Amino acid sequence: VKSYNITLLPGDGIGPEVISVAKNVLNLAGSLEGIEFKFKEMPMGGAALDLTGVPLPEETLTTAKQSDAVLLGAIGGYKWDKNEKHLKPETGLLQLREGLKVFANLRPASVLPQLVDASTLKKEVAEGVDLMVVRELTGGIYFGKPRGFGTNENGEEIGFNTDVYAAYEIDRIARIAFETARKRSGKLCSVDKANVLEASMFWRERVIAIASEYPDVELTHMYVDNAAMQLVRNPKQFDTIVTNNIFGDILSDEASMITGSIGMLPSASLGESGPGLFEPIHGSAPDIAGQDKANPLATILSAAMLLKYGLGEVQAAERIELAVLDTLNRGFRTGDIYSVGNKLVGCKEMGEQVLKSV
Amino acid sequence: VKSYNITLLPGDGIGPEVISVAKNVLNLAGSLEGIEFKFKEMPMGGAALDLTGVPLPEETLTTAKQSDAVLLGAIGGYKWDKNEKHLKPETGLLQLREGLKVFANLRPASVLPQLVDASTLKKEVAEGVDLMVVRELTGGIYFGKPRGFGTNENGEEIGFNTDVYAAYEIDRIARIAFETARKRSGKLCSVDKANVLEASMFWRERVIAIASEYPDVELTHMYVDNAAMQLVRNPKQFDTIVTNNIFGDILSDEASMITGSIGMLPSASLGESGPGLFEPIHGSAPDIAGQDKANPLATILSAAMLLKYGLGEVQAAERIELAVLDTLNRGFRTGDIYSVGNKLVGCKEMGEQVLKSV
Ligand SMILES: CC(C)[C@H](C(=O)O)[C@@H](O)C(=O)O
Ligand SMILES: CC(C)[C@H](C(=O)O)[C@@H](O)C(=O)O
Numbered sequence: 001v002k003s004y005n006i007t008l009l010p011g012d013g014i015g016p017e018v019i020s021v022a023k024n025v026l027n028l029a030g031s032l033e034g035i036e037f038k039f040k041e042m043p044m045g046g047a048a049l050d051l052t053g054v055p056l057p058e059e060t061l062t063t064a065k066q067s068d069a070v071l072l073g074a075i076g077g078y079k080w081d082k083n084e085k086h087l088k089p090e091t092g093l094l095q096l097r098e099g100l101k102v103f104a105n106l107r108p109a110s111v112l113p114q115l116v117d118a119s120t121l122k123k124e125v126a127e128g129v130d131l132m133v134v135r136e137l138t139g140g141i142y143f144g145k146p147r148g149f150g151t152n153e154n155g156e157e158i159g160f161n162t163d164v165y166a167a168y169e170i171d172r173i174a175r176i177a178f179e180t181a182r183k184r185s186g187k188l189c190s191v192d193k194a195n196v197l198e199a200s201m202f203w204r205e206r207v208i209a210i211a212s213e214y215p216d217v218e219l220t221h222m223y224v225d226n227a228a229m230q231l232v233r234n235p236k237q238f239d240t241i242v243t244n245n246i247f248g249d250i251l252s253d254e255a256s257m258i259t260g261s262i263g264m265l266p267s268a269s270l271g272e273s274g275p276g277l278f279e280p281i282h283g284s285a286p287d288i289a290g291q292d293k294a295n296p297l298a299t300i301l302s303a304a305m306l307l308k309y310g311l312g313e314v315q316a317a318e319r320i321e322l323a324v325l326d327t328l329n330r331g332f333r334t335g336d337i338y339s340v341g342n343k344l345v346g347c348k349e350m351g352e353q354v355l356k357s358v
Numbered sequence: 359v360k361s362y363n364i365t366l367l368p369g370d371g372i373g374p375e376v377i378s379v380a381k382n383v384l385n386l387a388g389s390l391e392g393i394e395f396k397f398k399e400m401p402m403g404g405a406a407l408d409l410t411g412v413p414l415p416e417e418t419l420t421t422a423k424q425s426d427a428v429l430l431g432a433i434g435g436y437k438w439d440k441n442e443k444h445l446k447p448e449t450g451l452l453q454l455r456e457g458l459k460v461f462a463n464l465r466p467a468s469v470l471p472q473l474v475d476a477s478t479l480k481k482e483v484a485e486g487v488d489l490m491v492v493r494e495l496t497g498g499i500y501f502g503k504p505r506g507f508g509t510n511e512n513g514e515e516i517g518f519n520t521d522v523y524a525a526y527e528i529d530r531i532a533r534i535a536f537e538t539a540r541k542r543s544g545k546l547c548s549v550d551k552a553n554v555l556e557a558s559m560f561w562r563e564r565v566i567a568i569a570s571e572y573p574d575v576e577l578t579h580m581y582v583d584n585a586a587m588q589l590v591r592n593p594k595q596f597d598t599i600v601t602n603n604i605f606g607d608i609l610s611d612e613a614s615m616i617t618g619s620i621g622m623l624p625s626a627s628l629g630e631s632g633p634g635l636f637e638p639i640h641g642s643a644p645d646i647a648g649q650d651k652a653n654p655l656a657t658i659l660s661a662a663m664l665l666k667y668g669l670g671e672v673q674a675a676e677r678i679e680l681a682v683l684d685t686l687n688r689g690f691r692t693g694d695i696y697s698v699g700n701k702l703v704g705c706k707e708m709g710e711q712v713l714k715s716v
Contacts, residue, residue: 076553090553120590125478141499141521147556152524159560160522163499166514193604195434195448198505202517228608229615232590233478246551250586250608257587 003036004311005067009044013284014294015073021296021351022303028358033316045075045089055092061099069310070277074284097137102269102277104176105137109255114328118337119260131238133255134177135248137269139169142245163199170206177242178214184239189220191227191243231255256281263295263336266302268309276310278302292346295334297324323357361394363425367402371642372652373431379654379709380661386716391674403433403447413450419457427668428635432642455495460627460635462534463495467613472686476695477618489596491613492535493606495627497527500603521557528564535600536572542597547578549585549601589613614639621653621694624660626667634668636660650704653692655682681715
């Protein structure tokens with residue numbers, strides 16, 4: 001039997017519930033494919049703050065780095081919202097991304113035929129949407145320096161950040177995006193604000209330079225404000241989108257909501273080498289935490305991405321993906337994706353049903 | 359008779375067509391209210407580049423500054439897309455905003471009952487949407503320094519921008535937003551990314567400080583990624599939104615597309631004193647330029663905002679707003695908002711019909 005070390009970071013809110021379900025699914029799918037997992041659960045986010053005083057304890061980062069892949073639930077909650085920056089759960093997540101050097105964040109957003117009604121968009125606009133946002137994750141305004149508070153030349157108080165990209169940072173995310181587009185429909189749209197920002201002009205210049213390595217991929221460019229519109233007007237025009245950290249944050253969330261089922265959407269964050277980080281794109285949903293109401297499918301599908309992109313275990317990954325589809329076909333729905341005629345279940349029961357289909 | 363000097367900046371693409379129609383509407387509405395306009399047409403954007411070599415000639419800016427209000431059509435086009443930064447039509451627009459010191463950009467997005475089908479959102483989600491985005495327009499990453507291209511400490515090429523806000527810049531846009539919310543439903547949502555960016559933390563701190571002057575307005579805060587989602591999920595939850603320059607660029611375009619009729623949406627940009635700048639939020643649409651297909655209603659409604667916010671001529675403004683509604687009620691539609699059962703007209707004919715209703 002092959003064996004992998006997986007770091008589990010349940011985090012806050014509904015995180016522990018969905019991670020516990022996804023762990024069972026990983027175990028079963030693995031055992032059916034001759035794969036064994038050794039799980040190590042570590043504190044992170046608000047949970048880590050309460051336990052250790054910091055949002056990403058050193059031991060958590062070390063364990064994550066030494067493992068083969070990392071599966072994260074969700075972090076954050078009202079309780080820590082007013083914390084100073086270095087004591088915010090979100091800061092722990094940024095430190096984790098930086099520490100694991102996972103610069104490429106893949107966020108698929110597709111509308112399953114079974115769930116097309118969940119979208120707030122008209123059926124003819126939503127059906128068939130199947131896009132992938134490739135977001136740069138360890139650069140740009142999230143990490144750029146100088147940053148902070150101070151005074152300007154007139155002595156006025158200011159708050160400031162730096163949006164900065166080096167050529168190598170753009171080149172490597174562009175390559176991931178071109179590779180991704182090549183495996184999909186061969187269409188890549190790079191989103192920037194090159195009519196105003198130098199950081200974006202440089203982004204566009206480098207993406208065009210890298211494009212020469214991928215003559216089979218059709219590259220287009222779009223301004224971020226237009227992209228935010230086009231996602232609402234006609235999301236089907238997009239296949240693969242590549243963009244910087246902050247625009248990717250905004251557009252991937254918008255795209256996910258267009259599917260109407262953000263409780264279904266996984267993500268993968270990958271580096272050059274070392275373990276990848278896999279997490280549902282939804283948040284910690286503190287208002288329904290501990291009530292067995294969460295939809296575990298996004299985390300289960302993140303586990304499938306972990307198998308496929310993190311470990312190269314494509315068969316086990318597809319086993320899970322098919323099991324999720326089969327469970328939906330059998331009519332099981334958590335509250336967030338429920339529609340009349342289906343069977344309303346909680347988080348645990350949804351997990352049991354997926355296990356039956358694995 | 360009262361008399362006002364209006365600078366007209368037709369600009370590029372469909373700009374001249376929609377400005378010419380809006381001018382006629384202004385003239386008629388004015389004369390019925392005892393107001394006379396003296397128009398001065400000046401080059402701007404790509405048109406100015408072709409004529410004078412710069413996107414905002416000094417004479418255009420001077421004329422604009424000396425007038426009582428400025429009405430702009432649209433700028434930009436493929437022809438100038440590859441120009442260097444200082445020779446882009448967009449740079450002229452940014453110089454105009456900076457030159458007129460119009461820091462407050464008001465962008466209403468509402469779904470008219472007559473046009474609810476134009477939205478890609480389901481009817482029950484779109485109908486009744488009526489929100490106002492108050493965007494900071496002369497600060498933040500659009501204007502922050504340092505900016506440019508260079509090399510980092512490792513000798514790698516970089517492109518960079520600075521997102522920076524001073525207290526006074528946030529305070530004055532916050533006051534405009536609170537005033538706006540007070541006149542509407544009394545609900546203000548401030549959008550930022552205060553879980554990651556210092557510029558946003560400072561933004562939130564100042565907005566909260568100014569809130570004490572407006573105890574009757576209910577203030578909430580939302581992260582920009584969540585706002586991009588919530589606009590799709592349930593746009594009716596919003597009344598007035600206030601946000602920075604770049605987030606406002608993205609969210610106001612997204613909001614406008616949610617109405618499905620961006621050919622209908624006006625905007626106003628205001629400073630502490632001096633003339634305001636009024637423009638439709640749509641672009642120059644080079645692909646339909648000169649074909650008499652453009653929807654002039656956004657520019658006509660921008661003229662109404664000019665009367666109301668720029669000149670305080672509320673009655674003339676309402677005359678125009680009612681005329682637009684009446685024209686829609688009589689079934690006239692340009693191509694972008696056409697639906698079966700209505701009368702398809704071009705730009706000029708739409709203008710004639712509005713004149714009949716003024
Ligand atoms: C929690 C927050 C720091 C994070 C981000 O902005 O990257 C989240 O919104 C995301 O998209 O994963
Ligand atoms: C043309 C461009 C510079 C401009 C902006 O980004 O402000 C436009 O998108 C707008 O929103 O008015």
